[in-house]
Amino acid sequence: MAYRAEDDYDYLFKVVLIGDSGVGKSNLLSRFTRNEFSLESKSTIGVEFATRSIRVDDKVVKAQIWDTAGQERYRAITSAYYRGAVGALVVYDVTRHVTFENVERWLKELRDHTDANIVIMLVGNKADLRHLRAVSVEDAKGFAERESTFFMETSALESMNVESAFTEVLTQIYRVVSKKALDIGDDPAAPPRGQTINVGGKDDVSAVKKSGCCSS
Amino acid sequence: MDKKKAIDESEPGPAPSHAVDRFGFIKPEQSNRPDGIPKGRSIHEREREERRIRKWRKMIGIGGSDWKHYVRRNPYVVKRRIRKGIPDCLRGLVWQLISGSRDLLLMNPGVYETLVIYETSASELEIIRDISRTFPTHVFFQQRHGLGQRSLYNILKAYSVYDRDVGYVQGMGFLAGLLLLYMSEEDAFWLLVALLKGAVHAPMEGLYQGIKVVFQVGLALLSFCHDDLVKLPFEKLLHSLRNFPEEATDPDVLLPLAFSFKVSSHLEEFQNEYHKQHEGTSEISSSKRLQPLISKKDEQIRN
Numbered sequence: 001m002a003y004r005a006e007d008d009y010d011y012l013f014k015v016v017l018i019g020d021s022g023v024g025k026s027n028l029l030s031r032f033t034r035n036e037f038s039l040e041s042k043s044t045i046g047v048e049f050a051t052r053s054i055r056v057d058d059k060v061v062k063a064q065i066w067d068t069a070g071q072e073r074y075r076a077i078t079s080a081y082y083r084g085a086v087g088a089l090v091v092y093d094v095t096r097h098v099t100f101e102n103v104e105r106w107l108k109e110l111r112d113h114t115d116a117n118i119v120i121m122l123v124g125n126k127a128d129l130r131h132l133r134a135v136s137v138e139d140a141k142g143f144a145e146r147e148s149t150f151f152m153e154t155s156a157l158e159s160m161n162v163e164s165a166f167t168e169v170l171t172q173i174y175r176v177v178s179k180k181a182l183d184i185g186d187d188p189a190a191p192p193r194g195q196t197i198n199v200g201g202k203d204d205v206s207a208v209k210k211s212g213c214c215s216s
Numbered sequence: 217m218d219k220k221k222a223i224d225e226s227e228p229g230p231a232p233s234h235a236v237d238r239f240g241f242i243k244p245e246q247s248n249r250p251d252g253i254p255k256g257r258s259i260h261e262r263e264r265e266e267r268r269i270r271k272w273r274k275m276i277g278i279g280g281s282d283w284k285h286y287v288r289r290n291p292y293v294v295k296r297r298i299r300k301g302i303p304d305c306l307r308g309l310v311w312q313l314i315s316g317s318r319d320l321l322l323m324n325p326g327v328y329e330t331l332v333i334y335e336t337s338a339s340e341l342e343i344i345r346d347i348s349r350t351f352p353t354h355v356f357f358q359q360r361h362g363l364g365q366r367s368l369y370n371i372l373k374a375y376s377v378y379d380r381d382v383g384y385v386q387g388m389g390f391l392a393g394l395l396l397l398y399m400s401e402e403d404a405f406w407l408l409v410a411l412l413k414g415a416v417h418a419p420m421e422g423l424y425q426g427i428k429v430v431f432q433v434g435l436a437l438l439s440f441c442h443d444d445l446v447k448l449p450f451e452k453l454l455h456s457l458r459n460f461p462e463e464a465t466d467p468d469v470l471l472p473l474a475f476s477f478k479v480s481s482h483l484e485e486f487q488n489e490y491h492k493q494h495e496g497t498s499e500i501s502s503s504k505r506l507q508p509l510i511s512k513k514d515e516q517i518r519n
Contacts, residue, residue: 021342021345021346021386022345022346022349040348040349040352040353041349041352042349042350042351042352043346043349043350043386043387043389045386045387045390048454049451049454051451064451069386069387071342071385071386073385073386074386
């Protein structure tokens with residue numbers, strides 16, 4: 001392969017992190033982009049973002065991941081935040097059931113502000129806190145299926161599944177985009193059904209998840 | 217928000233295992249700065265600071281007794297001196313005088329205590345979740361359930377009860393935390409009230425800068441770093457906008473530049489334009505005065 005400059009890329013995808021305050025959005029971001037985790041991180045005020053490139057097939061996919069404050073009050077800045085997003089991680093905290101209940105509102109907001117083709121993954125973070133679990137894998141998986149989103153449990157602290165979650169979202173976006181470029185219709189294997197195009201099917205992701213964690 | 221309580225270098229550090237900077241923030245380990253020796257202030261600078269302190273003490277009188285009188289008689293002297301910088305050791309008191317929060321405190325005896333002890337707030341859990349995430353690397357707030365964290369919680373809870381329409385908004389903690397480094401809990405609470413809701417009668421009425429100065433300082437920072445910023449790709453911008461170089465944040469350079477920007481008429485135009493765009497959709501009174509009131513901004517945004 002030809003030499004490539006460090007920040008050269010084939011695709012640039014904007015991905016947003018959403019979910020209630022304190023579920024671990026910023027630590028997921030820092031774990032994925034810098035392999036860092038902090039128990040004493042500052043609460044996010046306003047908007048932050050970080051980038052990381054990964055390889056999908058023979059292409060370099062650069063993710064520009066946006067992170068914002070989770071508090072309801074900050075919803076006022078949303079339209080700018082969501083603009084151009086092609087992927088989203090909707091994060092809840094497996095130890096706080098209310099953050100899972102609120103996922104529905106986050107999904108609604110996401111769908112109100114983004115393209116119908118956006119790739120969404122439901123992420124149950126803090127899966128390392130096994131003794132404090134308040135949301136079962138089954139419930140979350142069922143919910144994700146009904147909402148046609150991908151699903152994974154992660155632990156930013158233990159660095160579990162963080163890589164997989166982001167990589168999966170980026171790969172799926174890549175599939176959507178490259179398929180679009182090839183003119184949809186060529187591929188009978190991916191018929192769009194309903195409003196959300198379910199690229200590749202959710203099973204792939206569940207498989208990754210199963211092998212990765214959550215024997216509890 | 218980068219002025220933290222100055223820790224006297226001659227005092228023994230509060231946490232011997234950590235080195236703290238002069239504001240009380242724990243230094244990142246082994247910051248291999250090429251100029252390893254901390255920059256000491258020159259004799260000239262120290263003398264200037266001492267002169268300033270003497271002038272300020274005279275101006276405010278004992279415990280602030282002469283302040284109102286002085287402001288009424290020499291408002292522009294006060295304004296000039298504020299722009300040159302309030303001496304760090306007097307900031308706690310002077311902020312309370314300028315904002316009118318001292319009057320709020322005197323007019324509401326016992327109110328803060330009641331708010332802290334007897335009232336409950338719908339935001340308590342939200343506040344608790346943010347306490348350890350507010351200045352986590354500052355010596356005063358670092359200790360779990362320590363004095364700093366408890367005071368911070370008390371103030372934020374009290375505020376969310378006192379101003380139920382606004383309640384608790386993430387970010388308030390950084391403001392309240394800064395105030396706590398300069399004054400008692402109760403004083404800090406009333407100053408927070410004065411900053412977010414406005415005092416009953418601001419004693420600095422004629423000199424009130426409002427949000428204007430925020431734009432001026434912002435513009436000064438941007439123009440100071442203009443040549444470097446315009447060269448950066450989009451993704452590097454955020455980092456640079458959060459980490460301005462030290463020479464750009466020297467108040468003696470930055471503030472004169474800031475005040476050279478004339479922004480009042482521009483801001484008024486923008487505000488009028490904004491109100492025109494939001495007419496009909498908003499129920500708020502279209503106050504002409506530019507005020508940094510969070511509650512008002514919030515209403516506008518929500519509608």
